[in-house]
Amino acid sequence: MTGKHAEQAGMRRDPHPWAADLTALHAQVWTRLLRGVHDRHAAARHPTLATIGTDGMPQARTVVLRAAEKSAATLDIHTDLHSAKVAELREIPRAGLHVWDAAPHLQIRIEAEVAILSGTEVTSIWDRVPAPSRLAYGSTPAPGQPITGALAYAKSPDPEAFGVLRLSVQAIDALHLGPDHRRARFIRDDGWAGQWLAP
Amino acid sequence: MTGKHAEQAGMRRDPHPWAADLTALHAQVWTRLLRGVHDRHAAARHPTLATIGTDGMPQARTVVLRAAEKSAATLDIHTDLHSAKVAELREIPRAGLHVWDAAPHLQIRIEAEVAILSGTEVTSIWDRVPAPSRLAYGSTPAPGQPITGALAYAKSPDPEAFGVLRLSVQAIDALHLGPDHRRARFIRDDGWAGQWLAP
Numbered sequence: 001m002t003g004k005h006a007e008q009a010g011m012r013r014d015p016h017p018w019a020a021d022l023t024a025l026h027a028q029v030w031t032r033l034l035r036g037v038h039d040r041h042a043a044a045r046h047p048t049l050a051t052i053g054t055d056g057m058p059q060a061r062t063v064v065l066r067a068a069e070k071s072a073a074t075l076d077i078h079t080d081l082h083s084a085k086v087a088e089l090r091e092i093p094r095a096g097l098h099v100w101d102a103a104p105h106l107q108i109r110i111e112a113e114v115a116i117l118s119g120t121e122v123t124s125i126w127d128r129v130p131a132p133s134r135l136a137y138g139s140t141p142a143p144g145q146p147i148t149g150a151l152a153y154a155k156s157p158d159p160e161a162f163g164v165l166r167l168s169v170q171a172i173d174a175l176h177l178g179p180d181h182r183r184a185r186f187i188r189d190d191g192w193a194g195q196w197l198a199p
Numbered sequence: 200m201t202g203k204h205a206e207q208a209g210m211r212r213d214p215h216p217w218a219a220d221l222t223a224l225h226a227q228v229w230t231r232l233l234r235g236v237h238d239r240h241a242a243a244r245h246p247t248l249a250t251i252g253t254d255g256m257p258q259a260r261t262v263v264l265r266a267a268e269k270s271a272a273t274l275d276i277h278t279d280l281h282s283a284k285v286a287e288l289r290e291i292p293r294a295g296l297h298v299w300d301a302a303p304h305l306q307i308r309i310e311a312e313v314a315i316l317s318g319t320e321v322t323s324i325w326d327r328v329p330a331p332s333r334l335a336y337g338s339t340p341a342p343g344q345p346i347t348g349a350l351a352y353a354k355s356p357d358p359e360a361f362g363v364l365r366l367s368v369q370a371i372d373a374l375h376l377g378p379d380h381r382r383a384r385f386i387r388d389d390g391w392a393g394q395w396l397a398p
Contacts (some may be wrong), residue, residue, distance in 0.1 A: 020349060048297050050249035050257040057310045057369075058249040060259055060297035098247050098259035111256045145397050150219060150381045153397040170256075182349045198344045198352040 016104055019176035022194030026186050029108050029174050030070040032101050037068050043101035044108070049077065049165075050096035051088045059088060060098075066164075073169040073188060075110070078129070081118055081163040082142035089114050095167060107175040112167035122164050129162070137162040175199055215303055218375035221393030225385050228307050228373050229269040231300050236267050242300035243307070248276065248364075249295035250287040258287060259297075265363075272368040272387060274309070277328070280317055280362040281341035288313050294366060306374040311366035321363050328361070336361040374398060 018024035036044025049063045067076035075097065079086055089095065097110040129137075138158030147153055172186040183199035186192045217223035235243025248262045266275035274296065278285055288294065296309040328336075337357030346352055371385040382398035385391045 046299065048247045048249075048259055048299075050247075050259040050295065052251055052255075052257055053310075056251075056291075057293050058251055058257060058295035059308070059310075060247055060249040060295040061308055062297070062299050062306055092255075094256050096249065096257035096259040098261070100245065100247075100261050107261055109258070109260055111252075111258075139397055141397050143397050144382075147395045147397050150383070150395045151379055152395070180350055183343075184349070196346045196349045196351070198338055198340050198342050198346050 014178070016176060016178055019106075019178055019182050022184055022186075022196070025174055025176070025182070025184055026172070026192055026194055028104065028106065029172055029186075030068070032099070032104065032106065032108065033065065033068040033075065034070070036065040036099070043103070044099045048098040049085065050098065051085055052092045052094070053084075053088055054091055059085070061085065073192075075112070075167040075169065076125075077165040077167070078125075078137070079163050079165055080137050080139060080143055080161050081116075082139070082161055084144045086116060086163060086165075089116055089165065095165075097167060105177045107173075107177070109173040109175075110167070110169055111171040111173075112169050115166045115168065117164040117166055118162070119160075122162060123159075125164055126159050126162050131157075134162075173197075213377070215375065215377055218305075218377055218381050221383055221385075221395070224373055224375070224381070224383055225371070225391055225393055227303065227305065228371055228385075229267070231298070231303065231305060231307065232264065232267040232274065233269070235264040235298070242302070243298045247297040248284065249297065250284055251291045251293070252283075252287055253290055258284070260284065272391075274311070274366040274368065275324075276364040276366070277324075277336070278362050278364055279336050279338060279342050279360050280315075281338070281360055283343045285315060285362060285364075288315055288364065294364075296366060304376045306372075306376070308372040308374075309366070309368055310370040310372075311368050314365045314367065316363040316365055317361070318359075321361060322358075324363055325358050325361050330356075333361075372396075 018028045035042040050060045053059045063077045093114045095114050099108040134157035135155045138156045138161040140154045175183045181199040183197045184194050186194045217227045234241040249259045252258045262276045292313045298307040333356035334354045337355045337360040339353045374382045380398040382396045383393045385393045
């Protein structure tokens, strides 16, 4: 094949061949999650975390993905321990995590059990939080409390207010919106073998 | 003031003055939601819908915002009636809806009661769904069902599979990430007067 023909063939080639193979699709999910940890501009940097409110209402908010481990299938989110999401997770320690990554046309939906780490468990993580970021942990009054004016609050770094939500991923639903739509579910219980679903 | 001075003053002016006023902030939320309905490139075009799975696990997925009415405080999402989210909402008809709108630095979090409309209730809406979009409603097997291969499904428009999720907004949590962070909660029960919260 000449260079020109190779280029033309390349232009027709599927840019996302991983979407057609369960193992490759699962790997792509973790590639994207890890990119979120290391690249502040990646889609997975800012997933949406869904929990169940203490009044039973589903709750969703943007969070920052701070760590991802494919082998253990865990994801870390840092939080103020006095936030509503921590109160919610103390009652029902389960969460959904959602990413729409436009570049690979991939929706990642995660189901997880959540452990709330604090105190000496997170000292070594707190030590690595950059000083400006520490302002996000420690608020008077606590996040979500009513205040008399828009700015009637103060932020002051407080290691005692710092916690880590460690999500133990139980299931992943991956949806690829290519020329064909493909969807698969991966579960921890079968070693992430994967199962195609109708999209 | 000369034109040049006016321009300089303008450059220093707060680009989001609405964030400092409860009524203006509430109006901005609806402006952004309505933009999602009418502009396919707006952030609110593709919110994340959170529900509670039939197994109790929080679930979140991208949806398309199809209608928004500020006066009634309702939002519409179109769905295949055989999808998992409909089964979930039949059991627990409550949802969270999340938008991160980067342009105004605004996170919109909505709590809603959800009605599932179908059949003759949605005939007039179905009639306005463009033909290519109708392929999203009607799938064999149903969305989320296991299949033997990635493409072992067929889509065929089916008005009987078409439903509308009508979200009756009960509360809105708005978070503006400007030079100062501001957060407010608006609830239907007090006519959306608004209450500042610590962000």
